[in-house]
Amino acid sequence: MQKILRFLKKAIPLYLKARRHGGDLVLVNDRTTHIKADDVLAFVVLRNEAVRIPYFLDYYRKLGVNHFLFVDNDSNDGFLDVIGAASDCSVWHTCASYKEAKYGVYWLNYLLRRYGSGHWCLTLDPDEFLVYPYCHSRSVRELAQYLEQEGKPSFFTVMLDMYGEGLVDEALYKPGQDPLEVCPWFDASGYFQDRRPNYGEWWIRGGVRRRVFFADQPDLSPALNKTVLVKWRWYYAYIASTHIVWPKRLNNPHFSDTLAPTGCLLHFKYLAAFREKAEEELERKQHYAGSLEYDRYLTGLNDNLCLWTSASVRFQSWQHCVDLGLMNIGRWF
Amino acid sequence: MKLAFIILAHDDAENLFRLIKRLLSKDDLVVVHWDKKNPYDILAAAHEKFEAKTRSRLRFARPVAVEWGRWSMVEATLSCLEELEQSVEVFDYVVLLSGVDYPVKPISALKAFLAQQGDKEYIECVDPEHSAWVVDGLVQERYQQYHWINWRDHPKLFSFIVSLQKKLGIKRKLPGQLKAHLGSQWWALTWPTLQKILQMGRRRKIRAFFSRTWVPDELFFPTLVAALVPRKRIVSSGLTFYHFSHQGRPLVFYNDHFDFLVKQEAFFARKLSPQATDLRDRLDYFIDNVALALQPINALSKQLADYEHFIAVQWRGLPGRRIIGRQVDxxxxxxxxxxxxxxxxxxxxxxxxxxxxxxxxxxxxxxxxxxxxxxxxxxxxxxxxxxxxxxxxxxxxxxxxxxxxxxxxxxxxxxxxxxxxxxxxxxxxxxxxxxxxxxxxxxxxxxxxxxxxxxxxxxxxxxxxxxxxxxxxxxxxxxxxxxxxxxxxxxxxxxxxxxxxxxxxxxxxxxxxx
CATH class of the missing domain: 3.40.50 (Rossmann fold)
Structure with missing residues (x-):
């Protein structure tokens, strides 16, 4: 009984908030009838990221994602034209505040509940590229089937911040280009993992953000843990971006006895367009902690910081991430 | 040598057709059982897909709604055997496969192997009282207690009913002189043996007994074969390579498993991932062009060294590497x-x-x-x-x-x-x-x-x-x-x-x- 009450106490507010903010979304490109029963879905919240979309779609289609559900937070860069008539992309438009929707989480929870229940759902940003064990030869669906067979409803990833050799302003990216051509480097060490009590999530910090932008107060550096792939059920909810999922058990990366596979998310934030983005976000103050993160990024950019060091590692393959201890294969043969 | 293949399938018609195409040669016959629960019209699809010549070697059995772990699995197989019984042809061997299996050696090599080995029955036949076959889970309880419900739907109720019966001292006995044997569902048996099994399967007592057991597909055939065939004619291994993990889950093979599968001394492999098209392509090429030149197989055996090495290294994480999301101290x-x-x-x-x-x-x-x-x-x-x-x-x-x-x-x-x-x-x-x-x-x-x-x-x-x-x-x-x-x-x-x-x-x- 107590268990049920505790469950309702958490589930009802989450449901109501998602429903309230879900009302802000307007379906402008409706292809949801194409969603089939066991499809793998991708949910994306974005604002002015049209440049990244062509390659993003390519990459995830190749991995076997069947349908993309976008929340377009008032983009003005012709995002809808980029999507065009693709039959696997549905778009919701909203002008509402990103911050009030808890940085997009309520919108996502709303869509995930409505369209994602019973599906394996990827929740991504357009600058995140998933790498998992055997990703060159096995699809996301095969990964999902394996996890399902083993009784694991979620898949844990670590975000790796990628950067180029020179200044951030020089990392020019063209639509459709593989961002690895521009930013192939990342920090192979300098990560710190820690389990947090409330939701039991593994809090991972480190990488280039901590080293460059938060070197004097590393405790403030942003989290790098993300649980992006979940077999969604109606009452599940993301709490803080995709860093924390509720219920708590979804945050556990492994089985109680042995290891489960985990993945990496290649995060291409530091492209030349980043300065523009940081300036805009600082102006809008729509991000976490008064956009403190963006304030630091901009200061760093103005100091002409070079992110590359002699200890940076060039990304090669998923195997490489396993060798560096950033990813586990678990016992997936 | 004439073979008949029975294929049990419940979805993924695309890969099923691919398997059928691979198996069919001029003399052989394929009988497909398509799960009644799947509304997809497999007959029409097959009609569209295959030419008349192929279709003449393809039969569809009376569909049964198959439920994993229950008698309906055996019923589906028996339904295929009945379909075979009705045809006038006589087959030397019947091979049971599923829709996610795929051959790893040419059918001609299989025929040569069967002919060379003589009159043998290829079925795993393990006496549960003398050796362990089940990795983890129920063994004697499968047939000594009554089973009415599916463990997958109600795992707790299932365990409760089993333990309740045990406390009450319920211990069922097999009908007649039968002695329980367990073994994998995937076998290759001679036609005379199967005819006897069909006849026994029609006996009310036997049906009544096995329909209240748990996972009867791993019990029914081994038990009857052990009763009908002298021990020395039973090769306690099927023609299909499969493997279960320590957690009791079947290994699934993906595009990168080609080398591992080719090493196996078996004629079929299970289970292939439905998306592993590349793997199927490579196996096709291997069977058509490479395998014929290789040494024929003398005995069926699993080559698990790679897998065991992988598990030994991986199950605690790589040595000297951090494990993300785990901390002892x-x-x-x-x-x-x-x-x-x-x-x-x-x-x-x-x-x-x-x-x-x-x-x-x-x-x-x-x-x-x-x-x-x-x-x-x-x-x-x-x-x-x-x-x-x-x-x-x-x-x-x-x-x-x-x-x-x-x-x-x-x-x-x-x-x-x-x-x-x-x-x-x-x-x-x-x-x-x-x-x-x-x-x-x-x-x-x-x-x-x-x-x-x-x-x-x-x-x-x-x-x-x-x-x-x-x-x-x-x-x-x-x-x-x-x-x-x-x-x-x-x-x-x-x-x-x-x-x-x-x-x-x-x-x-x-x-x-x-």
């Missing part, structure tokens, strides 16, 4: 995964160790840092050997988690034996960390006995000495062999002490390669 941070040995020179605050450090750094493959854990900047003390991700002027990065910093520093100096100086008391967790870390070799540098001055006790000196002794005692309690050096009057080390330390460190191994 939060105190150690990621240093708990470290397998690189290092050394620490623990000394009292006033000790002068520059000569010792110089002597150590002059040795090949040894790198002795300064006081890297002290104060407001990271004192590497070795120009050119700083860690680029931890700049000297950013000590906060180091202090966020000191053991992690040490771990990263050790891995950055791969192939070298790394050490550093720690002055006691150091005011942070590293003091205790290095004493308890099994990878750390300790060298204690004690002050001279100066605290007994001529007229009074030098308290400062006495405390320093005491702290050093406390830590040494703790290291001994942990069971660590450590070196003890005593500084001279002027806080420096004698040449003999330096030689002793360098000799000790020079003998240390440089760590495992990883």
């Amino acid at each position: 939060a105190w150690y941070g990621d240093l708990e995964w470290n397998k690189l040995p290092y050394f620490v020179i623990l000394c009292y605050p006033g000790a002068r160790l520059e000569p010792l450090r110089e002597a150590l750094n002059a040795m090949p493959n040894i790198c002795c840092y300064g006081e890297i854990f002290r104060g407001g900047h990271i004192d590497y003390g070795l120009p050119g050997r700083e860690h680029p991700l931890y700049p000297e002027n950013k000590p906060a990065l180091r202090d966020m988690k000191r053991p992690n910093f040490l771990g990263d520093l050790l891995h950055a100096n791969h192939g070298r034996l790394v050490g550093f100086i720690l002055r006691l008391p150091c005011g942070n967790e590293m003091e205790k960390m290095v004493i308890y870390d099994p990878q750390a070799t300790l060298i204690f540098v004690f002050p001279d006995d100066r605290y007994l001055a001529a007229n009074a006790i030098n308290w400062q000196c006495a405390f320093e000495s005491m702290i050093m002794h406390d830590n040494l005692a703790e290291a001994r309690r942990v069971g660590k062999q450590s070196v003890m050096l005593v500084a001279l009057d002027d806080d420096s080390l004698s040449l003999a002490s330096i030689a002793q330390a360098t000799a000790h460190i020079g003998c240390l191994p440089a760590g495992i390669a990883c």
Whole structure:
């Protein structure tokens, strides 16, 4: 009984908030009838990221994602034209505040509940590229089937911040280009993992953000843990971006006895367009902690910081991430 | 030699057709059982897909709604056998496959093998009273108790009913002279044996018994074959390669498993991932072009060395690598995964160790840092050997988690034996960390006995000495062999002490390669 009450106490507010903010979304490109029963879905919240979309779609289609559900937070860069008539992309438009929707989480929870229940759902940003064990030869669906067979409803990833050799302003990216051509480097060490009590999530910090932008107060550096792939059920909810999922058990990366596979998310934030983005976000103050993160990024950019060091590692393959201890294969043969 | 293949399938018509196409040659016959629960019109699809010539060698059995673990699985197989019985043709062998199986050797090689081995039955037949076949789960309970419900739907109720029956002393006996045998569902049997099985399967008593058992598909055929066929004619292995993990789940094969499957001394493999089109393509090519030139198989066997090696290495994570999302002791941070040995020179605050450090750094493959854990900047003390991700002027990065910093520093100096100086008391967790870390070799540098001055006790000196002794005692309690050096009057080390330390460190191994 107590268990049920505790469950309702958490589930009802989450449901109501998602429903309230879900009302802000307007379906402008409706292809949801194409969603089939066991499809793998991708949910994306974005604002002015049209440049990244062509390659993003390519990459995830190749991995076997069947349908993309976008929340377009008032983009003005012709995002809808980029999507065009693709039959696997549905778009919701909203002008509402990103911050009030808890940085997009309520919108996502709303869509995930409505369209994602019973599906394996990827929740991504357009600058995140998933790498998992055997990703060159096995699809996301095969990964999902394996996890399902083993009784694991979620898949844990670590975000790796990628950067180029020179200044951030020089990392020019063209639509459709593989961002690895521009930013192939990342920090192979300098990560710190820690389990947090409330939701039991593994809090991972480190990488280039901590080293460059938060070197004097590393405790403030942003989290790098993300649980992006979940077999969604109606009452599940993301709490803080995709860093924390509720219920708590979804945050556990492994089985109680042995290891489960985990993945990496290649995060291409530091492209030349980043300065523009940081300036805009600082102006809008729509991000976490008064956009403190963006304030630091901009200061760093103005100091002409070079992110590359002699200890940076060039990304090669998923195997490489396993060798560096950033990813586990678990016992997936 | 004439073969008939029975294929049990419930979805994925695309791969089913591909398998049928692969199996059919001029004499053989394929009987497909398509699950009644799937509304897809398989007959129409097959009609569209295959030419009349192929269709004439393809039969569809009366569909049964199949439920995993229940009698309907056997019923589906029997329904296929009835379909075969109705045809006038006579087959030497009937091979049972599923829709996710695929051949790994040519059918001609299979026929040659069957002909060469003579009149044998290929079915796993294990007596559960004498040897273990089930990895994990029910064995005798499968047939000694009644089963009405599916474990998949109601796992708790299922276990409750089984244990209740056990408490009540219910123990069913097999009908007639039958003795229970277990084995994999996938077999290849001769037609005369199957005819006898069909006849026995029509007996009311036998149906009544097996329809109330759990996973009867792994019980019905082995039990009847064991009763009908003399032991020496049973090869206790099917023609299909399959494997179950320690958790009792079947291995699934993906595009990268081609080499593993080709090694197997079996004729079919299960289960292939529905998306593994590449793997099927490569197997097709292998069967058509390569396999014919290879040595024929003499015995069926599993080649599991690769898999077992993989599991042995992976089940706890790779040696010497951090595991994301797992921590045995939060105190150690990621240093708990470290397998690189290092050394620490623990000394009292006033000790002068520059000569010792110089002597150590002059040795090949040894790198002795300064006081890297002290104060407001990271004192590497070795120009050119700083860690680029931890700049000297950013000590906060180091202090966020000191053991992690040490771990990263050790891995950055791969192939070298790394050490550093720690002055006691150091005011942070590293003091205790290095004493308890099994990878750390300790060298204690004690002050001279100066605290007994001529007229009074030098308290400062006495405390320093005491702290050093406390830590040494703790290291001994942990069971660590450590070196003890005593500084001279002027806080420096004698040449003999330096030689002793360098000799000790020079003998240390440089760590495992990883």
